[in-house]
Amino acid sequence: MRVSLSSLGAAAFRTAFGFGQREVAHWFPGHMAKGLKQMRASLRKVDCIIEIHDARIPFSGRNPLFQENLDVRPHLLVLNKMDLADTSKKWSILKQLERDGVKNVLFTDCLKQRDDSVKKIVPLVTELIHNASRFHREEDRSYCLMVIGVPNVGKSSLINALRRTNLKKGKASRVGGEPGITKAVLTKIQVCERPLMYLLDTPGVLPPKIENIETGMKLALCGTILDHLVGEDIIADYLLFSLNRLQRFGYVEKYELEGPCDDIQHVLKCIAVKLGKTQRVKAITGIGDVTIKMPNYSAAAYDFIRAFRKGELGKVMLDG
Numbered sequence: 001m002r003v004s005l006s007s008l009g010a011a012a013f014r015t016a017f018g019f020g021q022r023e024v025a026h027w028f029p030g031h032m033a034k035g036l037k038q039m040r041a042s043l044r045k046v047d048c049i050i051e052i053h054d055a056r057i058p059f060s061g062r063n064p065l066f067q068e069n070l071d072v073r074p075h076l077l078v079l080n081k082m083d084l085a086d087t088s089k090k091w092s093i094l095k096q097l098e099r100d101g102v103k104n105v106l107f108t109d110c111l112k113q114r115d116d117s118v119k120k121i122v123p124l125v126t127e128l129i130h131n132a133s134r135f136h137r138e139e140d141r142s143y144c145l146m147v148i149g150v151p152n153v154g155k156s157s158l159i160n161a162l163r164r165t166n167l168k169k170g171k172a173s174r175v176g177g178e179p180g181i182t183k184a185v186l187t188k189i190q191v192c193e194r195p196l197m198y199l200l201d202t203p204g205v206l207p208p209k210i211e212n213i214e215t216g217m218k219l220a221l222c223g224t225i226l227d228h229l230v231g232e233d234i235i236a237d238y239l240l241f242s243l244n245r246l247q248r249f250g251y252v253e254k255y256e257l258e259g260p261c262d263d264i265q266h267v268l269k270c271i272a273v274k275l276g277k278t279q280r281v282k283a284i285t286g287i288g289d290v291t292i293k294m295p296n297y298s299a300a301a302y303d304f305i306r307a308f309r310k311g312e313l314g315k316v317m318l319d320g
């Protein structure tokens with residue numbers, strides 16, 4: 001939506017987000033340490049690692065343990081969900097990643113595959129393995145890749161897309177909108193016939209120490225942490241803050257607001273009214289108990305966050 005910036009006023013939006021006393025420590029579920037240990041144990045069989053991350057946060061929230069523990073093979077970073085990301089600064093993102101030592105990067109869209117990005121993976125990985133001269137298992141002619149990443153970034157979707165593209169076969173890996181769908185560790189799945197290529201699917205593993213609360217909020221906004229651990233109210237507020245900071249005002253039109261606004265309570269109230277999400281609450285008044293209709297703020301927050309994750313509020317780049 002086009003909104004005249006002069007009409008907004010420079011002081012209309014917050015310039016920083018108040019995180020309060022929030023702690024990120026409890027966002028790391030214990031079973032993830034176990035997953036990482038199992039991945040490390042399987043490394044011997046692996047020729048190349050495909051790390052998947054969300055294209056909306058190319059620098060934030062990648063698990064440093066992947067580099068420390070698993071980075072002994074050729075490594076391809078796949079920035080998935082590019083259909084939801086503002087990639088207008090793609091080249092400066094790639095340059096920055098290269099400065100950080102990440103040389104092999106591919107942007108993908110596993111759902112619609114409009115630009116054939118998934119097709120590029122097998123040739124690229126084959127080249128990377130050949131350049132690394134496959135220092136182990138020279139006699140074995142098949143390739144084994146390991147797909148890693150934080151939860152909900154599209155690991156299973158990528159595996160299914162590779163199978164569709166290269167084998168014309170259907171789903172082998174379960175996909176879900178919530179983090180933590182893949183629980184079985186290291187299932188071996190064929191993704192290509194020539195060359196013969198297998199993939200090990202892995203469960204999403206968050207960094208045990210998220211570097212700061214802002215990184216944690218970006219991970220939460222992208223759906224990599226279960227919403228209830230963070231709180232949908234604060235995710236919705238951080239979303240509003242981010243959309244305004246990026247001047248992405250699609251929410252104004254979608255929810256028929258009068259204009260951009262930085263007050264989450266007001267925005268949620270408008271969303272609840274527009275969607276007819278109200279709840280009856282009892283109120284004690286001078287004339288006794290009465291039931292009144294109130295906007296359902298939780299339902300509105302849920303809708304706001306879901307709309308963002310489906311791309312209905314515009315493409316964003318949360319890093320940089």
Ligand SMILES: Nc1nc2c(ncn2[C@@H]2O[C@H](COP(=O)(O)OP(=O)(O)OP(=O)(O)O)[C@@H](O)[C@H]2O)c(=O)[nH]1
Nearest residue numbers: 081110152153154155156157175176180181182204
């Ligand atoms: N818009 C968009 N959505 C995607 C893309 N790839 C995956 N998704 C969606 O993201 C959600 C998570 O996908 P999964 O493939 O289950 O992710 P995962 O990394 O295997 O998840 P875990 O099992 O939790 O680790 C699902 O709702 C997918 O439909 C993409 O390229 N674009």
